[in-house]
Amino acid sequence: MAKRAKGPAKAPSERTGLTGAISRHPAGVVGGLVGLAAAGTAAGVAASRKGRGKAAALSDELPGPEHTEAEFRADDPLGQAARVADRTALVQADDGVLLAVEEIGPAKAPLTVVFVHGYTLSMACWAFQRRTLAAELATANGHRPQARLVFYDQRGHGSSARGRSENSTIEQLARDLSAVLEARVPRGPVVLVGHSMGGMTIMGLAALRPELFGSKVVGVTLMSTSSGNLANLDFGLPSLLTRVRAAVLPVAAWTMRRRPAIAERTRRMAADVVSAVTRSLSFADGDVDPALGHYVDAMIAGTPVDVIAEFYPAIAGLDHTGSLEPLRQIPTLVLSGDKDKLIPKEHSERLVELLPEAQFVVVPDSGHMVLLEKPDEVSSALTALLRRVGTVAPRERVG
Numbered sequence: 001m002a003k004r005a006k007g008p009a010k011a012p013s014e015r016t017g018l019t020g021a022i023s024r025h026p027a028g029v030v031g032g033l034v035g036l037a038a039a040g041t042a043a044g045v046a047a048s049r050k051g052r053g054k055a056a057a058l059s060d061e062l063p064g065p066e067h068t069e070a071e072f073r074a075d076d077p078l079g080q081a082a083r084v085a086d087r088t089a090l091v092q093a094d095d096g097v098l099l100a101v102e103e104i105g106p107a108k109a110p111l112t113v114v115f116v117h118g119y120t121l122s123m124a125c126w127a128f129q130r131r132t133l134a135a136e137l138a139t140a141n142g143h144r145p146q147a148r149l150v151f152y153d154q155r156g157h158g159s160s161a162r163g164r165s166e167n168s169t170i171e172q173l174a175r176d177l178s179a180v181l182e183a184r185v186p187r188g189p190v191v192l193v194g195h196s197m198g199g200m201t202i203m204g205l206a207a208l209r210p211e212l213f214g215s216k217v218v219g220v221t222l223m224s225t226s227s228g229n230l231a232n233l234d235f236g237l238p239s240l241l242t243r244v245r246a247a248v249l250p251v252a253a254w255t256m257r258r259r260p261a262i263a264e265r266t267r268r269m270a271a272d273v274v275s276a277v278t279r280s281l282s283f284a285d286g287d288v289d290p291a292l293g294h295y296v297d298a299m300i301a302g303t304p305v306d307v308i309a310e311f312y313p314a315i316a317g318l319d320h321t322g323s324l325e326p327l328r329q330i331p332t333l334v335l336s337g338d339k340d341k342l343i344p345k346e347h348s349e350r351l352v353e354l355l356p357e358a359q360f361v362v363v364p365d366s367g368h369m370v371l372l373e374k375p376d377e378v379s380s381a382l383t384a385l386l387r388r389v390g391t392v393a394p395r396e397r398v399g
Contacts, residue, residue, distance in 0.1 A: 077291050077372070078127050083134045085151075091183040093155065093176045095167055100159035101184060104130065105138030105148035111386070112185045113137075114150045116177060118196030118224075119311055120303040122158025123151035125195065128375030129382065136383065147386070152180050154201070156307040168310035170318060173197070174204030181216070188216035191389060193382060195371060196343065197311075199225025203320040206327055213326035219389040221333040221382060224340055224368050226347035227354065228319035284339035284367040292372055324354050331388040332358040335381055337366030337373070359385070 076082050085102035092098055102123060113133070115126050130149065137147040153160035155176060156168070163172070181190065194202040199222040206213060213220075279293050280286075332355055336348035345362055352360045361381045366374045 083131045097163040098161045101152040104134045109148040111147045112190045116194040116198030132379040170204040173201040174208045189218040191219035193221040195223045207323035210326040214329035223335045282369040333385040335361045337370040340368045342368040
């Protein structure tokens with residue numbers, strides 16, 4: 001078969017995608033930006049949920065407002081089909097940081113499901129699961145609601161406040177999750193669902209408060225996450241870019257922490273690079289719906305670069321392989337995309353080795369942001385876990 005004749009090489013300004021973006025920037029800047037984008041997406045992507053149920057009062061629940069079109073983010077992939085909160089609240093962490101919380105479903109539902117998002121993410125990442133599970137489990141609609149859904153923003157993310165830089169640790173995130181459980185789910189039973197750094201937070205809670213697992217916490221999902229050994233990931237990048245990233249990342253991280261204004265300007269200057277890298281690392285399909293790509297871009301832009309830098313050492317130095325014993329007592333779901341470049345599925349396979357009774361779901365043709373890329377498969381797997389827990393039965397008609 002004859003090879004297709006090659007046309008004249010395109011000028012850098014004519015190239016598109018990741019290759020075109022890289023060709024328009026000097027190698028050093030690209031290396032730093034690849035490192036910055038990889039750090040910012042190594043365990044998730046960012047979100048800032050403007051105008052959708054921001055926290056309104058300390059600790060006590062408040063009724064949801066009348067829902068209007070103005071409440072929905074313009075870039076939300078669900079638009080007006082998105083599910084707004086029934087209640088919003090703030091929970092105070094042990095160091096005084098206020099964490100934004102949103103809830104759907106009756107406060108006295110027989111089961112509570114708490115969703116814990118990833119590094120540089122916010123509760124907005126659960127948009128599809130929020131809509132689907134709210135309709136199936138947490139809405140009356142002539143049926144008895146079977147669950148309450150609780151979403152919160154981790155410190156420094158979304159609508160939650162920032163803490164001191166020295167508290168940007170997985171242990172502190174675990175204490176924050178403990179505070180959310182004590183304030184919003186004082187009795188249980190509760191199922192914890194964590195994506196990426198959210199899964200690490202749950203593992204941190206198992207180390208911090210193992211007595212909760214099997215008594216109050218009756219089920220866990222660890223999605224696109226790892227128990228450790230993340231420092232040397234190549235993010236699926238070519239070897240040259242990986243070497244450049246490794247050399248430049250320490251400088252980029254220092255700049256992000258010490259000179260955030262400069263880092264923010266650099267990020268804006270090369271927005272096309274950050275966007276191309278983000279989409280390449282977050283999704284398996286290069287032809288992913290542009291609306292999702294824009295959504296992820298908006299998420300990344302919503303997290304300050306110094307917050308990204310402050311949490312990065314906690315991710316890179318993670319080791320929770322010895323913290324999993326409490327999870328062996330309860331139904332556990334481990335889920336991964338088969339083409340995850342950020343936390344490859346081998347990390348999920350390692351979790352299953354350590355948790356031999358866990359259900360293992362590998363979602364085909366999906367990347368790190370499997371919860372956005374294949375939302376139906378993720379929601380189905382979560383519903384199956386709730387059935388296994390035994391507190392969610394097939395729908396019963398009221399009356």
